[in-house]
Amino acid sequence: MVFGKTTARKYIAITRQAADGIITYSRTKHPNEAILVLQGRSKKDHLLIDRLVIPPFSMSGPYYSGFPIHDLPFDLSYIGTAHSHPGGSNKPSLEDLNHFYGLVSLIISHPYEDDTLGAFDRNGDAIELKILESE
């Protein structure tokens, strides 16, 4: 997997459609965790997330979600993951940081609204997240 340096990106942008996809999928999976792979591309000063992929062989429970990363086809457009926290906050857990994939981790907590969606880097630090209302 080849990724750029996270530090070069000032913020994360996500299309309205992709954000709604995460929200809807998380609600569908509730009370279990939902996990999705984020597709997008690097822009000059930010990462743009514009598509979602349901990972093959994903598994989840109330406190756990994951997928075997080696089963993902090699694709440079995979820039991170999104998953839900059915209870509690949207802050990454130690487990989340130990299984960090790609450049960014989006976490959404119940009740799965725009303002419970957060973006984090592999250190667990919050990154500014902008939802693009129009493309």
Ligand SMILES: [Zn+2]
């Ligand atoms: Zn988590």
